Amino acid sequence: MRGSPSAHRPSHPAGQAWLLLMPALLVLMAFTHWPVIGTLWHSFQSTPKGGRPAVWVGLENYQVMVDDPVFWKALANNLWFAGATIPLSIGLALAMALWVNERIAGRTFLRMAYFTPTVLPMIAVANIWLFFYTPQYGLLEQVSSALGFGSHNWLGSPSTALGAVTLVAVWKEAGFFMIFYLAALQSLNPSLREAAAIEGASRWYFFRRVQWPLLMPTTLFVLINCVINAFRMVDHLFVLTRGGPDNASTLLLYHLYEVGFNFWDTGYASALTMVIIVVLVGATLLQFFVLDRRVHYR
Amino acid sequence: MRRNTFVQTLAATALLTGIAGFSGFAQAQAPVDLQFYYPVAVGGPIAKTIDGFAEGFMKENPGIKVTPIYAGTYQETIVKALTAHKSGTPPVTSVLLSTDMFTLIDEDAIAPFDNFAKTPEDKAWMASFYKAFMANSQTGGKTWGIPFQRSTVVMYWNKELFKEAGLDPNKAPTTWAELKDAATKLTKKDASGKTTQYGIQIPSSGFPYWLFQTLTTPNDAILANDAGTQVKFDDPKVIEALQFWVDLGKAGIHPPGVVEWGTTPKDFFEKKAAIIYTTTGNLTNIKANAKFDFGVGMIPGNKRKGSPTGGGNFYIFKKSTPAQQEAAFKFAKWVTQPERAAQWSMETGYVAVSQAAYETPALKKYGQDFPAALVARDQLPVSVAEFSTHDNQRVTKALNDGLQAALTGTKTPAQAMQDAQKEADRILRAYK
Numbered sequence A: 001m002r003g004s005p006s007a008h009r010p011s012h013p014a015g016q017a018w019l020l021l022m023p024a025l026l027v028l029m030a031f032t033h034w035p036v037i038g039t040l041w042h043s044f045q046s047t048p049k050g051g052r053p054a055v056w057v058g059l060e061n062y063q064v065m066v067d068d069p070v071f072w073k074a075l076a077n078n079l080w081f082a083g084a085t086i087p088l089s090i091g092l093a094l095a096m097a098l099w100v101n102e103r104i105a106g107r108t109f110l111r112m113a114y115f116t117p118t119v120l121p122m123i124a125v126a127n128i129w130l131f132f133y134t135p136q137y138g139l140l141e142q143v144s145s146a147l148g149f150g151s152h153n154w155l156g157s158p159s160t161a162l163g164a165v166t167l168v169a170v171w172k173e174a175g176f177f178m179i180f181y182l183a184a185l186q187s188l189n190p191s192l193r194e195a196a197a198i199e200g201a202s203r204w205y206f207f208r209r210v211q212w213p214l215l216m217p218t219t220l221f222v223l224i225n226c227v228i229n230a231f232r233m234v235d236h237l238f239v240l241t242r243g244g245p246d247n248a249s250t251l252l253l254y255h256l257y258e259v260g261f262n263f264w265d266t267g268y269a270s271a272l273t274m275v276i277i278v279v280l281v282g283a284t285l286l287q288f289f290v291l292d293r294r295v296h297y298r
Numbered sequence B: 001m002r003r004n005t006f007v008q009t010l011a012a013t014a015l016l017t018g019i020a021g022f023s024g025f026a027q028a029q030a031p032v033d034l035q036f037y038y039p040v041a042v043g044g045p046i047a048k049t050i051d052g053f054a055e056g057f058m059k060e061n062p063g064i065k066v067t068p069i070y071a072g073t074y075q076e077t078i079v080k081a082l083t084a085h086k087s088g089t090p091p092v093t094s095v096l097l098s099t100d101m102f103t104l105i106d107e108d109a110i111a112p113f114d115n116f117a118k119t120p121e122d123k124a125w126m127a128s129f130y131k132a133f134m135a136n137s138q139t140g141g142k143t144w145g146i147p148f149q150r151s152t153v154v155m156y157w158n159k160e161l162f163k164e165a166g167l168d169p170n171k172a173p174t175t176w177a178e179l180k181d182a183a184t185k186l187t188k189k190d191a192s193g194k195t196t197q198y199g200i201q202i203p204s205s206g207f208p209y210w211l212f213q214t215l216t217t218p219n220d221a222i223l224a225n226d227a228g229t230q231v232k233f234d235d236p237k238v239i240e241a242l243q244f245w246v247d248l249g250k251a252g253i254h255p256p257g258v259v260e261w262g263t264t265p266k267d268f269f270e271k272k273a274a275i276i277y278t279t280t281g282n283l284t285n286i287k288a289n290a291k292f293d294f295g296v297g298m299i300p301g302n303k304r305k306g307s308p309t310g311g312g313n314f315y316i317f318k319k320s321t322p323a324q325q326e327a328a329f330k331f332a333k334w335v336t337q338p339e340r341a342a343q344w345s346m347e348t349g350y351v352a353v354s355q356a357a358y359e360t361p362a363l364k365k366y367g368q369d370f371p372a373a374l375v376a377r378d379q380l381p382v383s384v385a386e387f388s389t390h391d392n393q394r395v396t397k398a399l400n401d402g403l404q405a406a407l408t409g410t411k412t413p414a415q416a417m418q419d420a421q422k423e424a425d426r427i428l429r430a431y432k
Helices: A013-042 A060-067 A069-101 A107-119 A122-133 A139-146 A158-187 A190-199 A203-214 A216-232 A235-240 A252-262 A266-294 B005-020 B022-029 B046-060 B074-086 B098-106 B120-126 B159-164 B176-186 B208-216 B236-250 B264-269 B280-289 B322-335 B338-348 B361-369 B371-382 B392-407 B413-431
Strands: B032-038 B064-070 B093-097 B146-158 B195-201 B273-279 B294-297 B309-317
Touching: A013 A266, A060 A069, A060 A266, A069 A107, A069 A158, A069 A216, A069 A252, A107 A158, A122 A139, A122 A158, A122 A235, A158 A216, A158 A235, A190 A203, A203 A216, A216 A252, A216 A266, A252 A266, A252 B074, A252 B392, B032 B046, B032 B074, B032 B322, B046 B064, B046 B322, B046 B338, B064 B322, B074 B093, B074 B098, B074 B309, B093 B098, B093 B322, B098 B309, B098 B392, B146 B159, B146 B208, B146 B280, B146 B322, B146 B338, B146 B371, B159 B176, B176 B195, B176 B236, B176 B273, B195 B264, B208 B236, B208 B392, B236 B392, B236 B413, B264 B273, B264 B280, B273 B280, B280 B294, B280 B338, B280 B371, B294 B371, B309 B322, B322 B338, B338 B361, B361 B371, B392 B413
Parallel strands: B032 B064, B032 B093, B195 B273
Antiparallel strands: B093 B309, B146 B273, B146 B294, B146 B309
């Protein structure tokens, strides 16, 4: 402190700002930025094995990726997975939030029930679903055979394996996103509803013209999280299908895990990581700069 | 002079290390830390038994502190062990799949047991194991792993369902033809044509290649050479074996698609499958949970008899200190002594690893009361090594993908095996 007014007008405002940002910045650098740069560097190198150190191989790891049929399969699967989980879990979350926002009997119980999947660990959830999907005596089979449908090996046939793991993801995510929608709905001004009621607006009209636009910031937030999760959620694959049968349910991150920790091919795994980073950063930037402009903030 | 030998040893060690400096003295007083990773791959109270072993060993060896660490499945355990190795602080010893041997050698992670076997007694111990188990534990003239929780695939059948189907409940199928015949009789359908009970079930998730060896071995095909550098997936005998598996499904006597490994014992308890193939490691689990009389038999043969061995070996990690490695050697030796191996076998269903274990009174009596426990041992003379090569997981994945593609009908058996061969050749070209 050099003089009394300096408390309001620091002589080096930028310097002080940097100083205040420093702790967070250091943590971010050490655990986020530096690993990304390190991964980029490793993706241009061969995998060190035993006594042989890594050597510079340029774009070879990326060439391997282009020639890797499992990578393309995982990418296609992941796009399907994202394409299904994003609208389904957001739609479901919104529907559930609107439902438990009403004054109904057992509201607290319902809210808790919807939120339960979120607090359960994914591995435990997957173990439960494994027995839901079990052919012949699993829950799903019991229901479908009671309705007179035939038996089906949900996780064991390539046509349904991806759908089955997608469903688990939606079930897991919807409850979590519901909480955000519920919070947003409760912060809406109640006078809007009263005004709409006086004007004689239908519930659908009120939702479409009042609630939905006002929920847009929440939707954007949920959307970003949902996109990230679509590329990040693979825990259940380890229990349910291990990417099988014949890679029918492999997702990008699972493939990355296999390459990195089953095959110990760290060079190629780094290249795969870069692709996932680029996809996620791209998706996030798109949402921030394109979708954000259309969002109505109060 | 001094009656207490423990104090004597301590004093001697202190004196010896005292020469190396005061820090050495401090270390000698602290017990040798023996971190030990182990996986659990079957049902039963494995962790309790392991903790009991650790306590028993520490009582007899006060200078060593064993810390058993449950590390998940086999896959999770090797990931943890190798990650720790790469970061410079691996466990001193770990039980890992016998098939991980080449991977661990390629990573320069393990030390051969020959380094520590100095006395004739040590050497006799290393020669005491069943030859079938050593096939996966030795390469290049060195012993890299010591058999511990070893298993083999056997056949379990439901005697009640055999009776219902008009089959002799005490006579299991011994050939492919008999198997197919029995399975057909054991398959039941309800009024709407839905199958309610399958005759035979061979799981194919997770590690289908291992179960596949129960078909290739009887068909007289060996999938990989001893050096782990060459595979033979496109051998007509291999394709024929896969065709047999696929045909069981096509005939409707084996569940369609990929069958989950984890739920297979439950399918057996629920009488949804009359005959299952699974590891002997599940014996105790099945004995405890099956509410009907069941039989355990050798895998049916075709051109010959046979089944793959499987399961885990002890490995010693190279980056630990010499004292720790010695301690790990001692522990492996202690825990595989006949009485302990017999106890382990009775508590888990794993195969006891040496002939001597089967001659202990405890296991002899157990075998008399429960002859099913001896089937795996009797199958050992015709057993082959579990499939393993260099870059094992990647080659194995190529085979697994091919098997699943054929079983789900996306590829013909011939096409699937030729594709897997091509992929394996590409991966293995670096090791020739």
